[in-house]
Amino acid sequence: xxxxxxxxxxxxxxxxxxxxxxxxxxxxxxxxxxxxxxxxxxxxxxxxxxxxxxxxxxxxxxxxxxxxxxxxxxxxxxxxxxxxxxxxxxxxxxxxxxxxxxxxxxxxxxxxxxxxxxxxxxxxxxxxxxxxxxxxxxxxxxxxxxxxxxxxxxxxxxxxxxxxxxxxxxxxxxxxxxxxxxxxxxxxxxxxxxxxxxxxxxxxxxxx
Amino acid sequence: xxxxxxxxxxxxxxxxxxxxxxxxxxxxxxxxxxxxxxxxxxxxxxxxxxxxxxxxxxxxxxxxxxxxxxxxxxxxxxxxxxxxxxxxxxxxxxxxxxxxxxxx
Numbered sequence: 001x002x003x004x005x006x007x008x009x010x011x012x013x014x015x016x017x018x019x020x021x022x023x024x025x026x027x028x029x030x031x032x033x034x035x036x037x038x039x040x041x042x043x044x045x046x047x048x049x050x051x052x053x054x055x056x057x058x059x060x061x062x063x064x065x066x067x068x069x070x071x072x073x074x075x076x077x078x079x080x081x082x083x084x085x086x087x088x089x090x091x092x093x094x095x096x097x098x099x100x101x102x103x104x105x106x107x108x109x110x111x112x113x114x115x116x117x118x119x120x121x122x123x124x125x126x127x128x129x130x131x132x133x134x135x136x137x138x139x140x141x142x143x144x145x146x147x148x149x150x151x152x153x154x155x156x157x158x159x160x161x162x163x164x165x166x167x168x169x170x171x172x173x174x175x176x177x178x179x180x181x182x183x184x185x186x187x188x189x190x191x192x193x194x195x196x197x198x199x200x201x202x203x204x205x206x207x208x
Numbered sequence: 209x210x211x212x213x214x215x216x217x218x219x220x221x222x223x224x225x226x227x228x229x230x231x232x233x234x235x236x237x238x239x240x241x242x243x244x245x246x247x248x249x250x251x252x253x254x255x256x257x258x259x260x261x262x263x264x265x266x267x268x269x270x271x272x273x274x275x276x277x278x279x280x281x282x283x284x285x286x287x288x289x290x291x292x293x294x295x296x297x298x299x300x301x302x303x304x305x306x307x308x309x310x311x312x
Contacts, residue, residue, distance in 0.1 A: 025212065056219045060226075067239070072230070077230075143301060147300040153286060156255045168253050190254075
């Protein structure tokens with residue numbers, strides 16, 4: 001899994017620089033924000049000429065899920081200064097790993113071990129990718145612009161196998177594409193949230 | 209550049225606040241399951257919309273055929289649970305070959 005994160009990080013670094021953004025940006029994001037999906041969101045919107053405010057807003061919305069994570073695994077994060085460090089390594093992987101362990105002590109070990117390892121792999125991958133990206137002279141000729149959405153799609157696809165999430169996403173995609181020619185980049189993606197409203201307006205599936 | 213650094217820092221501080229909120233507040237309150245579901249779904253919808261717009265458009269213009277074609281190839285492979293590296297290389301490779309053939 002660490003290798004997988006490293007490869008995603010490598011793609012993130014290379015693609016960000018390939019989009020014409022400065023080489024320090026992917027590295028700063030990866031240390032300070034340390035959340036893959038939000039970083040892709042931020043870079044995607046900034047690279048397409050979007051307002052940085054919209055990019056920050058979209059990134060924050062993507063990261064809201066960490067509030068839920070914190071309530072779920074808060075007991076293994078620790079207290080005092082440990083809580084600060086432990087919170088920063090709260091990512092999808094460390095939370096999933098912790099939840100897969102039955103008891104408190106093993107849970108704590110899994111959370112911290114996985115979190116720190118992912119932090120290291122992710123940042124090493126991004127660092128390598130960013131420098132690799134500077135060596136590419138014509139990113140479009142290599143199809144790097146197609147790699148960006150493909151990477152993201154591969155990351156969200158498992159969640160789209162859930163039917164109501166897929167319906168919400170479909171509505172959101174249509175709204176975003178329909179409004180994109182008329183609005184500043186970034187806003188259409190935020191408007192896609194209307195898809196969630198549509199999904200919630202439908203009656204809850206009745207449990208058998 | 210200053211704007212970009214500031215934006216990254218705001219995103220970083222906000223993200224940290226989200227991460228810190230759960231461990232700090234969980235002894236005093238709980239989250240309703242409906243809120244959890246809503247947040248999970250919102251994340252996926254935002255990312256799916258970003259996939260769609262960054263596939264189809266450059267800024268406000270539908271500008272390319274090679275890029276969407278590459279993404280579709282990647283999507284099919286990802287749906288069939290191909291390894292991540294294969295998905296990425298196939299998407300980029302398809303777009304690159306089409307461009308080599310003169311497709312925009």
